[in-house]
Amino acid sequence: MAAQPGFDRRSLLRGGVAATAAGAIGLSTAGTANAAGTAAAPAGSLGAARARAAEPRIYSTEEWGARAPSSAIVVEDHRPTFIVVHHTAEPGNSEDYSLEHAKKICRDIQNFHMDGNGWSDTGQQFTNSRGGFRLEGRHRSLEVVRGGTQHVQGANVGGHNSEVIGIENEGLYTEVDVPQALWDSLVQLVAWIAAQYGTDLANIKGHRDFNSTECPGEVLYGRLQELRDAVGNALGLASVGELLNWPLLKPGSVGPQVRAAQHLLRAKGYAVPVDGVFGTSTKRAVAELADTHNIDRHTCSAMHHSKVDETGYLGSDIWPLLTPADRTPEGGEIEEAVGTLLRSKRGKAPSLDALTETAWKRLLN
Numbered sequence: 001m002a003a004q005p006g007f008d009r010r011s012l013l014r015g016g017v018a019a020t021a022a023g024a025i026g027l028s029t030a031g032t033a034n035a036a037g038t039a040a041a042p043a044g045s046l047g048a049a050r051a052r053a054a055e056p057r058i059y060s061t062e063e064w065g066a067r068a069p070s071s072a073i074v075v076e077d078h079r080p081t082f083i084v085v086h087h088t089a090e091p092g093n094s095e096d097y098s099l100e101h102a103k104k105i106c107r108d109i110q111n112f113h114m115d116g117n118g119w120s121d122t123g124q125q126f127t128n129s130r131g132g133f134r135l136e137g138r139h140r141s142l143e144v145v146r147g148g149t150q151h152v153q154g155a156n157v158g159g160h161n162s163e164v165i166g167i168e169n170e171g172l173y174t175e176v177d178v179p180q181a182l183w184d185s186l187v188q189l190v191a192w193i194a195a196q197y198g199t200d201l202a203n204i205k206g207h208r209d210f211n212s213t214e215c216p217g218e219v220l221y222g223r224l225q226e227l228r229d230a231v232g233n234a235l236g237l238a239s240v241g242e243l244l245n246w247p248l249l250k251p252g253s254v255g256p257q258v259r260a261a262q263h264l265l266r267a268k269g270y271a272v273p274v275d276g277v278f279g280t281s282t283k284r285a286v287a288e289l290a291d292t293h294n295i296d297r298h299t300c301s302a303m304h305h306s307k308v309d310e311t312g313y314l315g316s317d318i319w320p321l322l323t324p325a326d327r328t329p330e331g332g333e334i335e336e337a338v339g340t341l342l343r344s345k346r347g348k349a350p351s352l353d354a355l356t357e358t359a360w361k362r363l364l365n
Contacts, residue, residue, distance in 0.1 A: 053195040053234065056188045058126070058142055059135040064103035066110055066139065069121035073140045074153040079197045080165040083190055083204050084157055085224065086124065087216040089308070093171045097131030097181065105170055106135050113155070123155035124166040126189060132181030134189050137168065148196040157210045158296045159317070164210070165193060173217030183223075190227065191234040201228045202240045208248050212290075212315030214308070244361040249314040253278040256344035257364055261314060263337035264322040265289070274336075283312035293321055323360040338363065 088109065094101065110122040117123070125141035128134055136142045141152045145165070156166035167189060169182060178186075190204060206224050207215035229239050247257055259276035266272060270285035289295075295317050327335040338355070341363040 053188075053192045055146070055192055056134055056185070058189070059099075059103070059133065060142055061136050061139050064106045064135055066106065066122070067114065069139050070114060071120040073121065073138065075140065075144055076151045076153055076162055077149075078151060079149060079199075080151040080163060081199075081203055082160070082164045083193055083199055084164045084166045084207055084210070085186070085190075085205070085216045085220065085227070086156060086166055086168045086207050087173045087220055088127075088168050088170050089172045089215070089217075093176065094130060097129070097179070099131070099133050102127070102129035102131055102133040102135060102170070105129060106137065109137075109168065117155075119155050124168045125152055125154050125156075126165075126167045127170070128167055128182060128186050128189060129170045130179050130182050132179075132185040134185050137166075141165075145193055145196050157207060160210050164205075165197075166207075169216065169220065173220035174214060175217075175219065177219050178223075187227065187230045187234065191231045194231055195235060200240075201232050201237055202243060204228050204231060209245055209316050211296075212248065212313035212318055213310050214248070214250070214313075244358060244365060246316045246319040246361060247364050248316075249278055250310070251278050251280075251283050251312065256340050258282070260337040260340045260364070261286075261322065263333045263340065267324075267333035267337075268322065278314075286314045286318060287312040289321060290318060295321075319360070319364075320357065323355070323357070325355050327355060 088105070091105070091108070106122070106127050109124075109127065113119045113123045114121065121139055122137040124137040125145075126134060127137050138152055138154050141154075144150050144152045151162070151165065153161050154164070154166055155161055156168075157164045167186065169178065169186060171178065171182070193199065194201070194204070204224065204227060206221045207213055208221060225242055231237075232239055249258055249261060254277050256276065258278045259274055261278075262272050262274045262276070262282060265282065265285045266274070268289065270288070272281050272285050273279075290312075324334060327338050345363075
């Protein structure tokens with residue numbers, strides 16, 4: 001359901017209404033930050049007093065008719081660090097909200113991942129349908145999360161699958177919002193996983209926080225702070241506040257971020273124009289830079305029928321290759337990139353004692 005004009009979800013969530021989420025997911029009073037007048041937990045962290053959330057209804061691989069995996073499931077002897085939100089992109093925003101449709105989506109995804117990608121099983125650990133049904137993705141994920149100490153290695157975030165537990169959300173959320181049923185079930189699922197593993201709220205992320213991909217869509221990605229707030233309210237945790245992230249640039253993007261990226265690409269030796277337009281030559285340069293550093297061309301695995309080519313997207317795994325810790329030589333391309341971003345701030349420029357990763361993110365946001 002799209003946001004209504006003037007309706008601020010985040011303000012509502014941070015108010016009294018969101019506090020009812022704890023009851024909605026069956027939060028235990030034992031160990032919560034506000035249970036019996038105890039001191040609040042550090043912002044965003046479960047700390048020593050781990051809240052407990054009741055396990056929501058999750059349909060197992062057996063219940064949705066999964067194929068057997070083609071090889072043994074890898075269970076790592078540590079907790080995952082991040083909970084990562086995806087969108088499936090295809091088959092699109094179906095209005096079939098039934099359980100049978102949700103089960104079919106899981107079968108389709110597994111077939112694509114095993115037959116199309118050559119993987120041993122479904123890539124993500126859980127799937128969340130537009131009708132609000134939660135389903136196990138990769139075999140053993142439900143069992144292992146219940147244990148709270150180990151991690152089923154998936155295949156949903158390039159280069160980080162030993163660190164992340166992924167949730168595919170059925171649909172395409174580049175321009176439209178998620179259904180309310182999907183949102184509510186996502187909050188419940190993330191809250192339960194976070195409680196099981198003691199996950200910090202700041203570590204509830206989107207796929208694009210790791211790879212240069214559109215996933216989980218501009219709209220759903222824009223609601224991740226709201227998701228962290230809702231989960232925090234459910235678990236009795238203080239908000240972590242807005243997080244700084246690398247922006248995603250792609251063909252067709254325009255503006256000072258693109259112009260700065262072009263200066264930075266030129267500093268790396270790529271012959272691109274500095275016109276603030278992410279055109280063919282800029283895309284080619286970003287793709288070459290990724291290849292040089294062995295960055296996987298990682299199209300979101302959730303896009304199981306999608307034809308979108310994300311080659312040359314400039315996101316979280318590419319920006320660190322472009323953003324140096326100093327702006328020498330004086331008057332060079334790096335200094336031009338910094339100047340471009342500072343001028344775009346119009347009096348709201350951040351203090352720059354050093355070009356740290358945080359400083360670059362502030363400049364770019």
